[in-house]
Amino acid sequence: MIHLTAKIRSNSPVSDGYFEMTFDWPCDVPPPLPGSFFTVRVSEYAIPLLRRPFAFSGFDREQSTASMLYERRGTATRQLTTRLPGESIDILAPLGVPFPSPRSEALPVLIAGGIGMGPIFYLAAELYGAGQEAVLFVGARTNGIVPDRTEFGLVQTVFATDDGSAGVHGTVTDALVNRTDLLERRLEYFACGPLPMLRAVHQHAKARNEMCWVSVEQTMGCAVGACMGCAVRVRGPAEFARVCTEGPVFDSEEIAWT
Ligand SMILES: Cc1cc2nc3c(=O)[nH]c(=O)nc-3n(C[C@H](O)[C@H](O)[C@H](O)COP(=O)(O)OP(=O)(O)OC[C@H]3O[C@@H](n4cnc5c(N)ncnc54)[C@H](O)[C@@H]3O)c2cc1C
Ligand code: FES
Numbered sequence: 001m002i003h004l005t006a007k008i009r010s011n012s013p014v015s016d017g018y019f020e021m022t023f024d025w026p027c028d029v030p031p032p033l034p035g036s037f038f039t040v041r042v043s044e045y046a047i048p049l050l051r052r053p054f055a056f057s058g059f060d061r062e063q064s065t066a067s068m069l070y071e072r073r074g075t076a077t078r079q080l081t082t083r084l085p086g087e088s089i090d091i092l093a094p095l096g097v098p099f100p101s102p103r104s105e106a107l108p109v110l111i112a113g114g115i116g117m118g119p120i121f122y123l124a125a126e127l128y129g130a131g132q133e134a135v136l137f138v139g140a141r142t143n144g145i146v147p148d149r150t151e152f153g154l155v156q157t158v159f160a161t162d163d164g165s166a167g168v169h170g171t172v173t174d175a176l177v178n179r180t181d182l183l184e185r186r187l188e189y190f191a192c193g194p195l196p197m198l199r200a201v202h203q204h205a206k207a208r209n210e211m212c213w214v215s216v217e218q219t220m221g222c223a224v225g226a227c228m229g230c231a232v233r234v235r236g237p238a239e240f241a242r243v244c245t246e247g248p249v250f251d252s253e254e255i256a257w258t
Contacts, residue, residue, distance in 0.1 A: 001092060001093065001094070001095060001224070002026070002029055002092070002093060003090075003091070003092050004026060004090075004091050004093070005088045005089070005090055005091075006023040006024050006025070006066075006088060006089055006091050007023060007024045007086065007087075007088055008021060008022070008023050008083055008084065008085050008086065008087050008088065008089060009022040009023060009024065009063075009065055009085055010022045010085055011080070011081070011083050011084065011085065013081075014069065014147035014148070015144060015145050015146055015147040015148075016142075016144035016145050017071055017072050017145060018069060018070065018071050018072075018117075018145060018147060019069075019070055019071075019072065019080070019081050020057065020067055020068070020069045020070075020147070021067060021068050021070070021080065021083070021089075022058075022060075022065045022066070022067040023065060023066060023067070023089060023091070024064065024065055025059065025064050025065055025066040026064070027064050031059045031061065031066075032056045032059060032066060032093060032094035032098075033056075033094070033098035033099070034056065034098055034099050034119050034120075034122040034123035034126055035055065035096070035097070035098035035099035035119050035123065035192075035215050035248065035249045036055070036056060036093075036094040036095060036096050036097070036098040037053050037054060037055045037056065037093075037094070037095050037096050037119075037248060038053070038054060038056070038068075038091050038092060038093030038094060038095060039051035039052060039053050039054075039091070039092045039093075039095065039220070039223045040052050040054065040076075040080070040089055040090065040091055041089075041090040041091075042075075042076040042079050042080060043076075043079060047075065048075045048076045048079075050220070050221060051092065051220075051223060052076045052077070052220075053095070053220050053223055053244070054068040054070055054118070055068065055116075055118050055119035055122075055192070055215070055248075056068060056094070056118070056119065056122055057069035057117075057118030057119065057121055057122050058118075058121065058122050058125060059122070066093075067118075068118055069115075069117055069118035069121070069147070070115070070118070071114070071115050092223070092224075095223060095224070095244060095245075096243075096244060096245065096247060096248050096249070097245075097246065097247060097248070097249050098249060099119075099123055099190050099213055099215070099249050100213065100249075102127070102132065102134075102188050102190075103188055103211065105186055106185075106186040106187055106188035106210070106211070107133060107134070107135065107182070107185050107186065107187050107188070108127060108132065108133075108134040108135075108187075108188050108190060109134070109135050109137065109176070109182070109187050109188065109189050109190070110123055110124050110127075110134055110135070110136045110137065110155075110190050110191075111136075111137045111139070111172050111176075111189060111190065111191040111192075111193065111197070111201055112136070112137070112138050112139070112191075112192060112193060113138075113139040113140070113172065113191075113192070113193025113194055113197040114140070114145075114193050114194055115193070115217065116191070116192030116193035116194070116197075116215065116217070117138065117146075117147070117192075117193075119192050119215055120136070120190065120191070120192050121136075121149055121151045123190060124136045124151040124154065124155050125150075125151050125154065127155070128151070128154040128155055133155075134155045134156075135155065135156045135157075135158065135179075135182060136151065136152070136155050136156065136157045136158070137157075137158045137159075137160065137172045137175055137176060138157060138158070138159050138160070138167075138172075139159075139160045139161070139171060139172035139175070139193065139197060140159075140160075140161050140162070140166075141161065141162045141163065142161055142162065142163045142165050143159075143161055143165035143166035144165070146159065146166065158175050158179065159175075160172045160174060160175040171197070171200065172193075172197060172200075172201070173197075173200040173201060173204050176201075176204060177204070183208070186210070187205075187208070187210050188210060188211045188212075188213075189201055189204075189205045189210060189211070189212040189213065189252075190213045191212070191213070191214050191215070191252075192214070192215035192217075195216075198214045198216065198252070198255075199257050201214070201252070202214060202252035202253075202255070202257060203257075205252065206252070206253070211251070212251070212252040212253075213249055213250070213251060213252065214249070214250055214252045214255065215247070215248045215249045215250075216232055216243050216247050216248050216249075216250060216255070217243075217248065218230040218231075218232060218243040218247075218248075220243070220244055222244070223244045224244060224245070225242050225244055225245035228240070228242065230242055230243040230244045231243070232247070232250075232255060232256075233255070233256035233258070234250075234254050234255060234256055235253070235254060235255070235256050236254075241254070
């Protein structure tokens, strides 16, 4: 983990309520991996007091820049939208357990919903860069929140919207079960998004006896394993796991879904 003051290169809206910020990454530090995250100290003042966690949404090796795709939600993210290129942000990175490399015998199925879009788009770009076939499913309330991304032209992409404004009218799991061509193959699932979506993807994957990785988002305190503020219920004797250090990516069978 490093503590850095990174110069912002760009910070602009990319869809309804969503922004992407790109910032300098030190050349001598290895690129962060998809699924790993960082925390930002948004203000030098007391509010908001806590650093906020965000996943990496991309990495540009030539420019040595990293990026995050974030939703404007509350105090911290509203403040972030006002930051300008040339200003600096205070970052602790990289944190957490990233997505594992896909197994060679299975087709990676990447599933993104809401604020989970960033890490999944990054994973899609990395798999494409490594010459690996993958299918990307993007679920959203409505088409307006889905940013226009180069990844959609690189890997096969399927959209699902709750209001039917793009792709399948329904959830990503509705879109998945429609794809009988894919379901004939061995698959490995990689998902990030709201908990109900992760639970549905887990149930779908387990019904097919397939491996499923989920990146869990949880409100965080310290983000370095000290406060238990980010604990999620897991199966087995430990009962709880810390999302910041043992996650955010888990084998979906580890989570005690309720
Ligand atoms: C590992 C990890 C990766 C994340 N990656 C991203 C990302 O790539 N893009 C992105 O936009 N956000 C991401 N988040 C969520 C992000 O940290 C919160 O949106 C942010 O902290 C909200 O801060 P705020 O002050 O603007 O809003 P607050 O005023 O703190 O909260 C506004 C609303 O957002 C909800 N919220 C706050 N934190 C979280 C959270 N961690 N998960 C779910 N809901 C939350 C609150 O319940 C509240 O309803 C991630 C969180 C974690 C733990
Ligand atoms: S946020 Fe403190 S232990 Fe995870």
